[in-house]
Amino acid sequence: MKEKLQAVISGIGLPRLLIGLFLVSLFVIAPFVGVRVDTSINDVIARFAMNAVLVLSLVPMIKSGCGLNFGLQLGVIAGLIGAVTSLELKLIGLAGFLAAMGIAIFFAVIFGWLYGILLNKVKGDEMVVATYVGFSVVSLMCIMWLVLPYKSPDMIWAYGGSGLRTTISVEDYWFHILNDFLKIELGSHIEIPTGALLFFALLAFIIWAFFRTKLGTAMEAVGSNPEYARSCGINVDRVRIVSVIMSTVYAAIGIIVYQQSFGFIQLYNGPLLMSFPAIAAILLGGASVNKVKIWNVVVGAVLFQGILTMTPSVINNIIQSDMSETIRIIVSNGMIVYALTRKMKVRA
């Protein structure tokens, strides 16, 4: 019995179990401290739809052995360029959304390609280099947002100055374009953003299908055993670059999905720390530095967003203080530290 229990625990993974139980207990306590469960569920679903694509974007790089994509910001930047450019072109509705994605993907491919070449040159140190590449690109873009010749009055500072605002509303352009597609309302408090969920499902399906192609199979082999892959005639460096491009493109799409749901484009230092919550979520879902499955993304995003939604409302009602931010920092960064200290498979 005891052994069985242990097997179950190790199957689910202790951190996941603890966080899961914590989340469940938050839901149980919620009604007693005056927090509505239905609105909470609604929030979790909404935030899941908002963030899941960003989490999903980590998958290709983990699979190809490039580790956790601490340079996620690169894709985010591509997404921001796409979104801002689409707004500049005054494209409204679906056209604007698709234009934003198209432009974002174009830049993401270029960024990803360069980023992939760099990561191939620093094999073994990908994660730390990626972190700082992410930081530097965000800060470089801070300068660019000031300097680039965007003109749309919706985006530049009102008081004459040049440069883009720190937050730009997409209200008049493509706000909730996915969320409102086939939206289902359950009662007065639950709104299911069907479109965004379907979009995530589509992107997840593409990833799933990709790993059933020849190239996807090769990518998985490169990640789990690069020496083996080489001995089978696979160009390891090229496959890794493909994975980095994929991750970057997905991150670019992910941030646009995020914006259409959130309603704002956050520039300047907004994307600086964006990689950490996504990474924490996927780790929480059961992925490790070099192993991941699609369901890790789903479980992780639900758990992580659940914690983020529930802790402020419930905990704050219990102890009358806003500890949510602190808890978020501890959980997300603690999860990443935990994953980094797990033993990695010794490479041949």
Next chain:
Amino acid sequence: MKAMNPVLKALIDYAVPIMFILLVAVAAPLSGLSVEFLANEVMMRLARNSFLILSLLIPVMAGMGMNFGMVLGAMAGEIVLILITDWRIVGIPGILLAMLISTPIAIVFGYFAGVVLNKAKGREMVTGLMLGFFMNGVYQLIVLYGMGKVIPITNKEILLTRGYGIRNAINLEGIRQSLDNLIKLNLFGVQVPVATLLVIAALCLFIIWFRRTKLGQDMRTVGQDMDIARTVGIDVDRTRVVSIVISTVLASYGMIIFLQNMGTLNTYNSHEQIGFFCIAALLVGGASVAKASIPNVFLGVILFHTVFVVSPRAGAQLIGEAQLGEYFRVFITYGVIAFSLALYAWRRKVERENERKKQMMLHRAALQGKGGAGFAQADR
């Protein structure tokens, strides 16, 4: 494989410092700041930052790279400064007492960091970085929720109005620049905080002395090759933990010196950036992940902070946008770290390959007499 051109090699080795010297040469005149002002600024920053940056040297020696976990030490220093302020201990005794009390806290933090980093061998830097972010949460828990509730705080001036938790900014009136002003010298219009510099000099001597101890030698051994160190009987894990503990303790002292100069403590932000700035400065001084020396520290502080001082003004002069200079500062901080780390990782790979080729060539040459292939072929 031909040996790399020595000029090119030096150029790559010192790419970062050279870049910064050029940057200073261009931006300093553009900024229009006077030499005297610049000299004063740089001197002040030298005194303020050097101790912190010196704390990074020992883990590099032990092969653990840049100690991004130094923010843990900085947090220890800050926690103690909050206490000292609450207790109203002022002046030099206040600084000394802060150092004294921060020591055990920093040892505990450092031990924790060392143990964690031992579990992440080969990924020390990214783990240290994440550990810093993680501990930032723990720090908030202590300072924002623990202080005034669990840890008694009596001074109403530093508490939030809600009755617990420390305010965003604390005035360190009591110890402000008391070390800097202890012995002050005016050299050609430059204010020199002699006492602070003496403390820094003492730390330099300590590091030089430490390198010559058995422990220092063990750290160098561990840094060069953990497996061999283990084979000859060195307790590798312990040695690594000790190096991080020392670094963390020194970082906590460094933070106290840093803050006594600043005079105010940004309770929740002071430590966040400090790791980045210190590491960037050290790298600007020509250090790498595997090699860092005392001259690197001072060269780095001077170059990095000169650029820091002049870039907003230069930005304003050049494009008419002071904000640009601000962003530029942040960019160079991150950019320098990214560039140095990438350059180092790439060079290590190239060097390993060159070493292999060299060995192969030597091997062939040695076998030549025995009927092996000639040099001509090996030289291709």
Next chain:
Amino acid sequence: MPEEYLLRMENISKDFYGNRVLQDVNLCVKAGEIVGLVGENGAGKSTLMNILSGGAVIHETGGYSGKIIFDGKERNFTSSFEAMAAGIGMVHQEFVLIPGFTAVENIMLNREIAKPNIAAEVFGDRMNTLDWQAMRRRAVEAVRTLEVNLDLNMLVKEMPVGHRQFTEIAREIDRETTKLLILDEPTAVLAESEAEIVLKVIKKLSQKGIAVLFITHRLQEILDVCDRIVVLRDGRVQKELKPGETNAKEIAEYMVGRKLTDQSSGNTKARSFEGVVLKVEDLWVDMPGEQVNGVSFEVKQGEIFGIGGLTGQGKLGIANGIMGLYPSEGRVIFKGQEIELNNPKGALRNGLAFVSEDRRGIGLLLDQPLSLNIAFTVMQAKDQYVRKLLGGLIKWRDDKAIAKLAWDYIKRLDIKCVSEQQIARELSGGNQQKVCLAKAFAQNPEILFVSEPTRGIDVGAKRLVLDTLRHYNEAYGVTIVITSSELEELRAVCDRIAIVNEGQIAGILPASAEPAEFGLLMLGETELKEGA
């Protein structure tokens, strides 16, 4: 008066997981004596030395039986440090040196001389300052004992290989307590002139009263310096010999033994072949630990060609080099066409297939189902088992065809598994090897390289694997190159066998040749030397 032995090992036996590797070994060494230890791979040399020097492996696998009396006391070393403290020094085949340190630092590694200071009172002895002068004096002293010319301030990474070896030996003899020195292949990486100096050093040490246990595969060295030669075979002491009363041939015979004659060549009808299918010219391969230094040979169409030799001599490097897995130079001509080196894909596309000796490392994707393992290489290299969608834009993995392929081989090779979806990691060693073979067969190779096909699998499976190879060769006329450490195995299945020594081919013999002849080749004894 009975002679005093410094070391007496009595009735030493040791098994690893029920596999007996040492059986009642007795070995005695007098002070100042040089004893040579020879034997094939797996004869038990290294296990015996591990027991003597307190290697961790021994203790972790349940210790040994028998008695060791060293320096008058019975001992049972549980760690190398205990052995060191008792006076047993060991120079490993792989250097235990820090490349970025000077000779002095390396000689004194973790035995630095330190001066006490105040800090040490509080923080422990590790805070003592190093006494560089004293350390230097000690190092100078040690090097003087060796009577070699060694620059003590030179970094090890800048030294020639020979000097690194001197540094290692200097470290072992610097310990004043060292009474017995174990040298494991100290000359393996050295050029002849350097090796000679090492031999001189060994003699000098023995004159100073230090006993030396000397392991080498170079028979001439043993004959030159040793006072006594102990031949190990299959975990037993086969023979003790005196250099003056024996010769290389005799040693080789004892080493390889004659037990093969009755069983070998039983399977091997002398076959003859026409036409060269593979021609290797001056191939150099930089494979760590298995360097190949310019080999040339030809393989005939349809034969089974064996490559043998002792471990570390480079036999494994040949196949790995041809398949492009390690950096190589030279020419490989397959069916009149030159194969591009350093490019695995090129070799695979040209119809070469390889079963690696590192089965779990690069032979298998351990966490993938065995069906994918079998089909993977042929899918990647030749685009088979792929369905092209959208005009070839998407190459979809054809899982059905892969499963069919897998079942085909599961039946043909009798792979024991639950289903074709079983993860490779869960299979036994023998079945994993069969999967590796299936992977190679699936490529329909024209020439198949198989390295160490029976390493780490049980006896029944061994037979099966060899029979499979043989059958494959006979049924399809596929040329096979087998690399193996086990001479018996090669002689049982091959037509011709090349023996590799020090990265070069010492000779190629038909499988029916006398075992002792192979033995001599393995030990680098060419006809010429024997005649001299």
Next chain:
Amino acid sequence: MRKLIVRSGLVVILILLGVFLYVIGKEHVLLIDNRDFTHEGVTYQAAASYEVWVDGNQVGRTALAAGRRGAAYVAGPRHKIVVQEVAAGQPVGEPIERRFSVPTGAYQITINIPALVAGAESFVYIVE
């Protein structure tokens, strides 16, 4: 053993050092009253203006008129106060010098000038 003694000795020394630093670094605010003060039935009347120095630093920029209060920040337990009566900007009589110590535990300490001038021992007191 020897090491243990040395170490525990060091720890004790460091703790003592900490206590010592605490005491000498502890900041106090001295409220210097030139006001009427009644103590144990005796009332000291504030009438004149005084210039006051604490540990060599003058309290306030000008003389302390009757009924006024000044403040001085000091660190440590032992201090010296010098009081000089002034009238129309001119010193009157000899300066009075008194040494006093303050308890480490107290932050706010009041010093009454009339009591000090009158030579009362109770010129230093703590208001709860």
